[in-house]
Amino acid sequence: MLSVQNLHVSYGAIAALKGISFNVPAGTVVTLIGANGAGKTTTLRTISGLVKASSGNVMFQDTDITNRPSHEIVKRGLCQSPEGRMIFPGLTVRENLMMGAYLRNDRKGIEQDMEYGFSIFPRLKERMKQAGGTLSGGEQQMLAIARALMSKPKLLLLDEPSLGIAPLLVKLIFEKITEINRDLGMTILLVEQNAHMALNVASYAYVLETGEITLEGPAKDLASNEEVQKAYLGM
Amino acid sequence: MSEFLQQVINGLSLGAIYALIALGYTMIYGVLRFINFAHGDVFMVGAYIGFYAFPKLQPLLGDGYGTAVAVLLAAMIGCGLLGVTIERLAYRPLRSRPKLTVLITAIGISLFLEYTGQLPVVFGADYKTFPTLIPETTYTLFGGVSIGSTQILVFVVALALMAALRVVVLRTKIGTAMRAVSMNMNAASLMGININRVISFTFFLGSSLAGAGAVLYAISYPKINPLMGILPGLKAFVAAVLGGIGNIAGATLGGFLIGTAETMTAGYISPSYRDAIVFGILILILILKPSGLLGKGGAEKV
Numbered sequence: 316m317l318s319v320q321n322l323h324v325s326y327g328a329i330a331a332l333k334g335i336s337f338n339v340p341a342g343t344v345v346t347l348i349g350a351n352g353a354g355k356t357t358t359l360r361t362i363s364g365l366v367k368a369s370s371g372n373v374m375f376q377d378t379d380i381t382n383r384p385s386h387e388i389v390k391r392g393l394c395q396s397p398e399g400r401m402i403f404p405g406l407t408v409r410e411n412l413m414m415g416a417y418l419r420n421d422r423k424g425i426e427q428d429m430e431y432g433f434s435i436f437p438r439l440k441e442r443m444k445q446a447g448g449t450l451s452g453g454e455q456q457m458l459a460i461a462r463a464l465m466s467k468p469k470l471l472l473l474d475e476p477s478l479g480i481a482p483l484l485v486k487l488i489f490e491k492i493t494e495i496n497r498d499l500g501m502t503i504l505l506v507e508q509n510a511h512m513a514l515n516v517a518s519y520a521y522v523l524e525t526g527e528i529t530l531e532g533p534a535k536d537l538a539s540n541e542e543v544q545k546a547y548l549g550m
Numbered sequence: 551m552s553e554f555l556q557q558v559i560n561g562l563s564l565g566a567i568y569a570l571i572a573l574g575y576t577m578i579y580g581v582l583r584f585i586n587f588a589h590g591d592v593f594m595v596g597a598y599i600g601f602y603a604f605p606k607l608q609p610l611l612g613d614g615y616g617t618a619v620a621v622l623l624a625a626m627i628g629c630g631l632l633g634v635t636i637e638r639l640a641y642r643p644l645r646s647r648p649k650l651t652v653l654i655t656a657i658g659i660s661l662f663l664e665y666t667g668q669l670p671v672v673f674g675a676d677y678k679t680f681p682t683l684i685p686e687t688t689y690t691l692f693g694g695v696s697i698g699s700t701q702i703l704v705f706v707v708a709l710a711l712m713a714a715l716r717v718v719v720l721r722t723k724i725g726t727a728m729r730a731v732s733m734n735m736n737a738a739s740l741m742g743i744n745i746n747r748v749i750s751f752t753f754f755l756g757s758s759l760a761g762a763g764a765v766l767y768a769i770s771y772p773k774i775n776p777l778m779g780i781l782p783g784l785k786a787f788v789a790a791v792l793g794g795i796g797n798i799a800g801a802t803l804g805g806f807l808i809g810t811a812e813t814m815t816a817g818y819i820s821p822s823y824r825d826a827i828v829f830g831i832l833i834l835i836l837i838l839k840p841s842g843l844l845g846k847g848g849a850e851k852v
Contacts, residue, residue, distance in 0.1 A: 365736055389740065403729070405729060413723070414726060414730050414738070417741045466741070
């Protein structure tokens with residue numbers, strides 16, 4: 316569904332991505348793990364069109380979407396829940412979700428999908444009329460994921476859903492990621508520092524180190540790989 | 551007492567016009583985080599659009615409110631399109647540059663409009679007399695306080711536009727998108743929102759309110775010239791800062807306060823101090839509460 320080919324990105328003179336390639340097949344959960352500063356967020360921002368690639372390609376459903384404007388990429392069915400959640404603090408939970416559905420006009424479908432969001436994260440329904448900025452970090456993360464789902468994407472990009480969230484909620488959110496993949500058959504590209512959690516939900520994984528992919532394989536194999544265990548799993 | 555009430559009425563009617571202009575400053579600041587210093591000159595162009603539209607519209611619509619409304623709409627649409635054009639040509643290419651660059655460009659656009667407007671082939675430097683759109687009648691209220699039909703028109707139009715703006719910003723999809731863009735531009739584009747379109751829309755709305763303000767100002771003070779936008783523009787900017795820049799309710803409140811303060815000063819102290827008091831308020835607010843009356847804290851470079 317998504318194929319990234321030899322992607323190079325630099326910020327000024329600093330090369331953030333030095334030619335990475337990876338694939339996300341339809342219906343799967345693929346994870347990109349790596350330490351802080353490895354280039355994970357840059358990868359997702361480039362796929363979504365927020366950062367310009369200097370060379371290489373991003374192919375989505377056999378269409379080249381490299382360096383297209385973000386809103387066009389969303390229209391094609393690729394939506395991101397960004398790092399740091401980036402919910403709209405002054406909009407209510409409901410308004411935040413409606414912004415997720417910005418490109419849609421099917422009132423009924425929007426309401427249905429909002430109900431689906433509430434069914435996986437009932438907490439959001441309770442807080443529907445509250446301003447997004449008043450939610451806790453974990454609730455904001457739920458909102459960010461639910462909001463991304465509102466565009467009915469074919470591919471969902473999740474950037475560090477575990478960042479700055481209580482461990483219990485992290486567990487819940489990862490359960491929900493599995494649920495979304497299973498219930499909706501949604502393809503998910505998950506970027507995580509929490510390698511343990513990520514390798515648990517993903518079927519295939521890539522390890523990103525200072526802008527290069529150093530290791531890849533089925534998530535189970537990587538979880539038992541000695542290097543990965545030492546570097547990312549703290550074993 | 552009746553003199554005081556009279557001053558309040560006069561002040562609020564002037565303030566309503568400042569509020570309309572201030573809304574444009576604050577909305578544009580909200581999405582782009584810079585002060586559009588050309589806004590007062592867009593206002594000036596609005597007065598000229600009204601001036602030139604009137605003789606074309608009056609034979610079609612006759613005397614009375616039909617023509618007045620049509621002149622108002624012409625100025626609103628004209629200014630709206632002018633605002634969109636300015637953003638498209640002058641500000642958008644500088645979107646990723648430092649804010650100071652855009653700010654200086656805005657001052658450049660301001661001077662461009664002021665001095666191009668003075669060319670004989672454009673508006674000319676001399677004063678022109680704005681046509682009388684509605685017959686002036688004065689109604690005496692209680693205790694000798696009077697209100698003119700022009701003032702009534704100013705109130706009705708200004709309040710109706712403010713109410714309409716509120717509905718657009720709070721209740722519509724594009725209004726919610728405007729608020730979303732002002733909170734987090736990147737996140738908004740990740741929702742599929744076309745940022746450029748929302749910014750154009752914001753410029754259209756803000757500039758069209760300046761156009762409406764211009765017609766209301768010109769029927770209240772019928773001498774117009776290409777430099778007429780400078781002072782009302784600056785005062786409306788003070789109003790936006792007083793209310794809290796970026797805050798729509800604040801701009802309205804600030805407009806009414808500045809208008810009243812100015813009229814009161816002219817009435818009770820001396821007309822020579824009317825401008826001084828407005829800019830005195832700006833200095834005070836910047837020292838005491840830089841975020842404005844309704845604004846939230848946080849430093850922001852202009």
